[in-house]
Amino acid sequence: MKRDYLLLLTLTVTILLLPPLLPGDYYVEVLLFAGINVLVALGLSLLTGYAGQISLGHAGFYGMGAYISGALTAHLGWPVPLAAITALLATAFVAALVGWPTLRLKGHYLAMATLGLGIILYILFVQLRGITGGASGLSGIRPVHLGDLYFDTPRRYCYLVWSIVVLAFLFSINLVHSRTGMALRALHYSEVAASTLGIDVAMYKLKVFVLSAVFAALGGILYAHYITFISPETFGFMYSVDLVVMIVLGGMHSIWGALLGGTFLSLLPEALHRLEDLEVMVHGLILLLVLIFLPKGFVGLIEKVGEKIHGAP
Amino acid sequence: MVNLIQYLFAGLTMGVIYALTGVGFNLIYNATGVINFAQGEFVMVGAMLLYTFQEVLHIPSPIALVLVVIGGIIVGLVFEHTVVKPLMPMGVITVIIGTIGASVVLRGGAMLIWGKDALAVSPLLSERPIFLFGAALNTQVLVVMAITALAVLFLWYFFSHTIVGRAIQACAMNPLAALLAGIPMEEMMALSFLLSGSLSALAGGLIAPITLAEYDMGTMLALKGFCAAIIGGLGNNPGAFVGGLLLGVMEGLSAGYLSSGYKDALAFLVLILILLWRPEGLISRGRGERV
Numbered sequence: 001m002k003r004d005y006l007l008l009l010t011l012t013v014t015i016l017l018l019p020p021l022l023p024g025d026y027y028v029e030v031l032l033f034a035g036i037n038v039l040v041a042l043g044l045s046l047l048t049g050y051a052g053q054i055s056l057g058h059a060g061f062y063g064m065g066a067y068i069s070g071a072l073t074a075h076l077g078w079p080v081p082l083a084a085i086t087a088l089l090a091t092a093f094v095a096a097l098v099g100w101p102t103l104r105l106k107g108h109y110l111a112m113a114t115l116g117l118g119i120i121l122y123i124l125f126v127q128l129r130g131i132t133g134g135a136s137g138l139s140g141i142r143p144v145h146l147g148d149l150y151f152d153t154p155r156r157y158c159y160l161v162w163s164i165v166v167l168a169f170l171f172s173i174n175l176v177h178s179r180t181g182m183a184l185r186a187l188h189y190s191e192v193a194a195s196t197l198g199i200d201v202a203m204y205k206l207k208v209f210v211l212s213a214v215f216a217a218l219g220g221i222l223y224a225h226y227i228t229f230i231s232p233e234t235f236g237f238m239y240s241v242d243l244v245v246m247i248v249l250g251g252m253h254s255i256w257g258a259l260l261g262g263t264f265l266s267l268l269p270e271a272l273h274r275l276e277d278l279e280v281m282v283h284g285l286i287l288l289l290v291l292i293f294l295p296k297g298f299v300g301l302i303e304k305v306g307e308k309i310h311g312a313p
Numbered sequence: 314m315v316n317l318i319q320y321l322f323a324g325l326t327m328g329v330i331y332a333l334t335g336v337g338f339n340l341i342y343n344a345t346g347v348i349n350f351a352q353g354e355f356v357m358v359g360a361m362l363l364y365t366f367q368e369v370l371h372i373p374s375p376i377a378l379v380l381v382v383i384g385g386i387i388v389g390l391v392f393e394h395t396v397v398k399p400l401m402p403m404g405v406i407t408v409i410i411g412t413i414g415a416s417v418v419l420r421g422g423a424m425l426i427w428g429k430d431a432l433a434v435s436p437l438l439s440e441r442p443i444f445l446f447g448a449a450l451n452t453q454v455l456v457v458m459a460i461t462a463l464a465v466l467f468l469w470y471f472f473s474h475t476i477v478g479r480a481i482q483a484c485a486m487n488p489l490a491a492l493l494a495g496i497p498m499e500e501m502m503a504l505s506f507l508l509s510g511s512l513s514a515l516a517g518g519l520i521a522p523i524t525l526a527e528y529d530m531g532t533m534l535a536l537k538g539f540c541a542a543i544i545g546g547l548g549n550n551p552g553a554f555v556g557g558l559l560l561g562v563m564e565g566l567s568a569g570y571l572s573s574g575y576k577d578a579l580a581f582l583v584l585i586l587i588l589l590w591r592p593e594g595l596i597s598r599g600r601g602e603r604v
Contacts, residue, residue: 052406056350056413101589107547108348108409109588112539115350116581119536123577237532241417248410281421287414291407292399 004173007256008166015162019155028154030270032226035161036219038262039168041246043215045258046172048247050184051208053103056240057114060121061213063235064091065220070230071131073142080144084221088214095213096206103205106191110209118240125232137231144225157226164222168215172255175211184208238280245287251297260298318448320569321562326454326523327537328561329461330356333516334538335545335553336468337509343485343548344505345397346405350412353535354419355392355510359385359517360526361423364432374437378460381518382511389510393503416531423528431525457519464515465554472550481505485548533577540580543587546594555596 019028040062047053068087072078078086098117102109125132132138144151144160151157175181187194187201195201224230242265250261269279294301334356341349362384366377392415400411436453443450471478483491484501492498516534517526524530541560545552560580568576587595 048406054406054409054413098585101585101592105588105592107346108405109543109592111350111409112348112536113581113584113588115532116536116584119532120578120581241413244410244413277424278421281418281425284414284417284421288396288411288418291403291411291414295403295407 001173001177004177008169008173011169011259012166015159015166019158025154028158030266032154032158032161033223034263034266035158035165036222037243037246037266038259039161039165039222040216040219041243041250041258041262042165042168042172042255043212043219044243045247045250045252045255046175046215047208047212049252049254049257050176050181050188051205052188053205053209054108054111054244055114055209055212056111056237056244057098057116057118057121058212058216058243059235059237059239060114060118061091061095061216062220062223062239063121063125063232064094065217066224066230066235067125067132067138067220069221070138070141070224073225074138074140075131077142080142080225084218084225087221088217091217092210092214095210099206099209103209104202115237115240118237122232122236125235132232135232137229139229141224141228141230143228151226161222161226164218168218169255169259176255180204180207238283241287242283245283247297248287249290249297251299253296254299257297257299264298315447316569318446319450320565322445322448322450322454322565323568324562324565325558326457326561327520327564328541328558329457330516330520330534330557331537331541331560332554332557333461333464333512333519334534335541335557336550337513337516338539338542339548339550339553340505340509340512342542344481344502345401345408347397347408347412348539349509350409350535351392351396351416351419351531352509352513352538353531353533354416354423355385355388355513355531356517356520356534356538357423357526357528357531358388358419359514360434360521360530361427361432361517361528362514363518363521364427364434364526368432368434374435378437378515378518382515385511385514385517386507387510388514389506389508390503392510393506397502397506416535420528420531427526427528429528431527432521434521434526436522451523453519453522457523460515460519464512468512468550477504536584537580540584540587543584544594545596549594549596552594552596556594 018031022028022031040058044055044058047055065087068090069080069083072083072086073080098113099110102113126135144157151160183194183199183204186197187199187204191201246261246265247258248261249264250257250259272279272282290297296303334352337352337355338349341347341352359381362381363377366372366380367374372380396411396415397408400408436451437456438452441452443452472482473479480491480496481501481504483494483496484498488498537560538557541557542553544556544559545554560583563583564576564579567579
């Protein structure tokens with residue numbers, strides 16, 4: 001736990017120092033979007049790493065956050081905080097609605113149910129033209145401000161995003177080391193053993209799932225109010241898959257995996273600009289190769305190197 | 314009345330495809346406990362292969378369809394060897410994520426090979442529709458029904474009358490006991506993937522002339538095939554058949570009488586309701602595992 005706080009401190013300092021050192025606004029923006037991806041991936045990694053479930057609908061939750069918060073400010077002129085909270089609550093409600101029947105069951109029904117939910121939400125983003133603007137997108141989303149302080153430059157918004165990421169990590173570290181976290185890890189090892197110890201397995205899984213959906217929605221809200229224009233393709237199935245790639249790449253067993261995987265996959269398109277159509281397949285291949293050859297991801301690799309240097313852990 | 318027949322037949326045709334896909338899910342689920350997210354891509358590959366054999370290489374349709382099934386067998390076996398087997402020791406969730414990766418690779422690969430546009434494939438018999446009770450029917454509908462009936466007959470005979478088929482079922486019922494009885498588990502697992510791949514590719518080849526072949530057709534088919542399997546109770550093959558037909562007819566009728574926009578949402582709604590109300594499926598008894 002001490003190590004986690006130390007890592008968080010390192011992350012905070014790095015993020016504080018990094019934006020002024022970057023050569024231009026473009027790179028600050030890349031960092032900003034990496035932060036959003038890390039936030040959403042962090043939620044998914046809690047679900048997979050601690051509840052042993054996988055979701056293929058997180059792009060949908062991400063979209064719900066973006067569209068609900070965006071539409072409320074664009075159409076009705078709501079203040080951003082109120083719209084954001086409404087979006088978070090609505091997403092939590094939908095997640096609970098889908099999670100409740102599927103997480104009571106042993107096995108991996110949640111994955112298929114969330115795949116379906118993701119598709120339905122995408123259809124709604126395209127079809128509900130009056131609210132979402134349909135395929136041509138929703139514009140006029142209000143920017144974020146605190147009193148007179150407008151988060152309208154990439155650098156300011158980058159700090160806003162990463163502050164929220166740091167807070168989310170703080171929350172997650174505490175969660176992982178709390179009673180809830182221990183219960184979750186117990187049920188990851190053996191659901192039967194956990195339930196004989198009086199752990200309400202289904203309830204814990206549902207809580208983590210709803211929490212991870214809320215993280216995704218928060219990411220969507222941050223995205224929408226920065227870009228101020230959103231269209232459905234951002235929230236399609238491929239983003240859900242990319243999130244899975246991020247947590248596998250980073251290491252599913254640790255929340256820090258989300259940070260490494262999320263950052264890496266956000267930077268990858270910058271390095272591989274020319275791929276375009278190949279990108280989808282490359283992401284799939286990365287996923288498969290990492291699973292087979294590096295099952296604990298980057299974090300596992302770092303731990304191994306650490307062990308080599310320091311001897312046995 | 315004429316409309317009703319038309320909707321019913323359209324629904325049954327899609328239902329048969331969902332049923333075949335659902336059985337594909339079941340075969341792999343029974344062998345490994347894994348829900349295979351690349352199942353829809355198996356179907357897509359079948360459709361694409363039929364396009365290549367029939368439209369590009371001009372191989373006669375019946376032979377092309379046989380080649381499609383062989384292609385499905387290869388896909389199933391390669392999938393088992395490269396994705397499932399190496400990941401199996403790391404647990405079910407890892408294998409499931411692996412199948413997600415494989416589905417993306419297959420879809421991306423298909424997009425590179427066959428492009429992004431939907432490809433037209435001509436029907437097995439004639440282009441001209443036939444008339445039944447005044448309703449115009451695509452002849453492919455009859456082809457789909459007939460070949461599926463043959464496949465079902467084959468499956469039924471295989472699973473209930475051959476020693477290999479019964480061995481596969483034994484593995485699904487109780488792996489430990491099956492191993493003790495001397496059943497070679499690894500080969501049975503490979504065989505399950507072979508069967509699953511071939512059935513799904515067949516489904517793809519059959520449906521291609523009706524829905525066109527497209528690189529991203531797999532996701533929706535997978536979702537609906539899974540829904541069919543859930544309606545029948547996951548792992549129950551006759552159940553998946555009834556489930557597929559039921560879902561297809563419901564879809565056909567709702568597309569005809571309500572709105573075709575709601576068609577795709579229906580499967581998802583049914584899926585959630587069944588999981589909520591009868592997770593063991595409508596047809597099977599017991600087996601519903603609650604935590």
